Amino acid sequence: MKTSLECMACYLRQALQVSRIATRDQKLHLAALRRVAGIIAEIDMDLTPPENSVAVYEAIAEITGCTDPYLNLKKQSNLEALANLPECEKKIATSDEPLLTALRFAIGGNIIDYGAMHSFDVDNAMMGCLDSAFAVDHSAELLQRVGGLGKDFRVLYLADNSGEIVYDSLVVRQLAAMGLSVTVAVKSGPIINDALLADAMACDLQDVARIIENGTHCPGTPLKSCSAELLQEFNRADLILSKGQGNFETLSETAAEVFFLLTIKCSVVGEHLCQISGTSVETLSGAGELVLFHHKGNKQIDA
Amino acid sequence: MKTSLECMACYLRQALQVSRIATRDQKLHLAALRRVAGIIAEIDMDLTPPENSVAVYEAIAEITGCTDPYLNLKKQSNLEALANLPECEKKIATSDEPLLTALRFAIGGNIIDYGAMHSFDVDNAMMGCLDSAFAVDHSAELLQRVGGLGKDFRVLYLADNSGEIVYDSLVVRQLAAMGLSVTVAVKSGPIINDALLADAMACDLQDVARIIENGTHCPGTPLKSCSAELLQEFNRADLILSKGQGNFETLSETAAEVFFLLTIKCSVVGEHLCQISGTSVETLSGAGELVLFHHKGNKQIDA
Numbered sequence: 001m002k003t004s005l006e007c008m009a010c011y012l013r014q015a016l017q018v019s020r021i022a023t024r025d026q027k028l029h030l031a032a033l034r035r036v037a038g039i040i041a042e043i044d045m046d047l048t049p050p051e052n053s054v055a056v057y058e059a060i061a062e063i064t065g066c067t068d069p070y071l072n073l074k075k076q077s078n079l080e081a082l083a084n085l086p087e088c089e090k091k092i093a094t095s096d097e098p099l100l101t102a103l104r105f106a107i108g109g110n111i112i113d114y115g116a117m118h119s120f121d122v123d124n125a126m127m128g129c130l131d132s133a134f135a136v137d138h139s140a141e142l143l144q145r146v147g148g149l150g151k152d153f154r155v156l157y158l159a160d161n162s163g164e165i166v167y168d169s170l171v172v173r174q175l176a177a178m179g180l181s182v183t184v185a186v187k188s189g190p191i192i193n194d195a196l197l198a199d200a201m202a203c204d205l206q207d208v209a210r211i212i213e214n215g216t217h218c219p220g221t222p223l224k225s226c227s228a229e230l231l232q233e234f235n236r237a238d239l240i241l242s243k244g245q246g247n248f249e250t251l252s253e254t255a256a257e258v259f260f261l262l263t264i265k266c267s268v269v270g271e272h273l274c275q276i277s278g279t280s281v282e283t284l285s286g287a288g289e290l291v292l293f294h295h296k297g298n299k300q301i302d303a
Numbered sequence: 304m305k306t307s308l309e310c311m312a313c314y315l316r317q318a319l320q321v322s323r324i325a326t327r328d329q330k331l332h333l334a335a336l337r338r339v340a341g342i343i344a345e346i347d348m349d350l351t352p353p354e355n356s357v358a359v360y361e362a363i364a365e366i367t368g369c370t371d372p373y374l375n376l377k378k379q380s381n382l383e384a385l386a387n388l389p390e391c392e393k394k395i396a397t398s399d400e401p402l403l404t405a406l407r408f409a410i411g412g413n414i415i416d417y418g419a420m421h422s423f424d425v426d427n428a429m430m431g432c433l434d435s436a437f438a439v440d441h442s443a444e445l446l447q448r449v450g451g452l453g454k455d456f457r458v459l460y461l462a463d464n465s466g467e468i469v470y471d472s473l474v475v476r477q478l479a480a481m482g483l484s485v486t487v488a489v490k491s492g493p494i495i496n497d498a499l500l501a502d503a504m505a506c507d508l509q510d511v512a513r514i515i516e517n518g519t520h521c522p523g524t525p526l527k528s529c530s531a532e533l534l535q536e537f538n539r540a541d542l543i544l545s546k547g548q549g550n551f552e553t554l555s556e557t558a559a560e561v562f563f564l565l566t567i568k569c570s571v572v573g574e575h576l577c578q579i580s581g582t583s584v585e586t587l588s589g590a591g592e593l594v595l596f597h598h599k600g601n602k603q604i605d606a
Contacts, residue, residue, distance in 0.1 A: 009312045034343075041337045
């Protein structure tokens with residue numbers, strides 16, 4: 001998905017938000033916004049929005065001197081999600097469709113996103129995600145695909161945000177319990193509130209999956225910049241699950257088959273998903289719709 | 304009121320909106336946004352937001368070749384308001400406080416604003432403005448001041464937008480009927496949907512008031528750029544009524560006494576008004592609150 005004209009104002013909005021978290025110095029806020037405006041004036045519209053956001057966040061980090069402004073919020077998101085975990089596990093244990101229930105928690109957990117233009121209420125989202133209808137619902141296809149995978153088949157799970165990754169661990173544990181070999185990919189360096197190695201470890205994912213870094217500090221999975229390790233997993237996986245908007249934005253045109261699990265928090269992403277999924281445009285306004293979308297790809301390999 | 308950091312993203316949002324109205328050529332939309340981003344990178348934060356918007360809208364006009372993109376919307380706003388006028392006049396005629404009722408329509412009509420970050424429903428606003436409580440209510444002071452003015456005392460009425468100016472005419476007619484000498488100031492050239500001479504004439508304001516241009520195509524009244532004619536009226540007026548956010552933003556720190564009549568459509572303007580009026584910050588969120596604020600000034604003359 002290419003960067004849209006709407007993204008340009010959104011980068012400035014994000015720049016102000018992150019600058020204020022990074023420092024209290026208002027002169028640095030202004031300096032960061034001026035620099036980001038300069039970046040936007042020269043932006044490459046053929047790149048995806050997450051790819052363009054890398055330069056934006058790098059500039060802010062350089063000016064404010066803070067490379068991981070969301071560190072505290074990320075830790076707090078993890079702790080809050082960990083506190084909810086026993087309740088979620090109880091729901092899964094008593095569910096007729098334990099994997100689907102876990103998937104619902106993972107998709108609902110994607111509300112935790114400090115980059116997107118929305119305020120969010122995690123507790124509300126987690127309460128609602130078990131009952132809300134999916135705006136795009138290919139869950140039956142996903143359950144069927146998982147059911148068809150034999151022992152030691154490979155699943156690549158592209159994680160998105162901190163906090164959210166704790167809910168992802170519910171899905172990963174279900175898949176691991178079925179005997180599947182799960183690899184979870186996180187980002188290699190801090191970007192917004194995206195999950196890093198430390199966040200995967202915070203919910204003990206290393207006990208049930210292999211954790212790899214994707215080789216970037218882009219809030220998505222831009223294959224042409226990713227590590228050889230990520231590409232190897234991407235290419236040999238029997239099933240790819242992708243979490244969140246950033247991974248969707250960077251992979252929506254991949255030739256590979258991907259199941260996209262996300263909450264829609266931006267109308268531009270909503271419109272793009274409508275286009276490629278054939279969903280009616282009214283369905284995805286960007287107001288927190290839950291999506292499980294089967295991107296069929298063309299079975300070729302990207303990289 | 305100085306330009307705030309929040310204004311920077313808002314300029315890009317406005318630039319996209321107006322570019323799309325001005326032309327269908329998507330390359331020109333991108334060119335306009337790039338140019339505006341460059342302007343934002345160098346913006347003078349000591350100017351008021353309407354002053355900074357002049358360069359933004361000039362750049363878009365130059366790139367798209369369209370100097371008055373809101374022309375059709377302005378005409379349509381006038382026609383819609385003219386259609387509502389008989390009903391408003393009936394309400395005023397049967398009101399115990401005809402001037403206050405007219406003021407309520409004028410303040411409610413300020414919802415018609417294509418620059419501010421909000422969508423609006425004029426009919427709803429006009430239905431509600433008679434009964435809604437003012438978030439800041441200095442109407443008693445204004446009515447008392449008007450009651451104390453003798454025949455031929457001078458009133459300067461700073462108009463804001465097209466459509467809205469039709470509702471303003473209700474107030475102007477009330478004041479003229481009291482024997483006051485009313486001057487209505489409009490902008491000298493097209494800027495967003497701000498009222499021009501043609502819009503004042505569309506509701507026959509010239510029959511009851513003197514119409515002057517303020518000498519700018521700024522969506523406000525920046526005194527240091529205004530015409531000698533505007534400054535003369537500003538300095539000799541016995542009463543100044545100022546409509547809308549842009550006039551408030553450019554005059555909020557004037558030494559003159561001004562009654563500001565507006566609907567708050569932006570949280571930055573809302574916060575500034577809270578600060579200078581001593582209103583609690585929760586009161587003015589920017590979600591369409593009606594305001595009649597008495598800025599006492601210090602009785603000196605600005606220009």
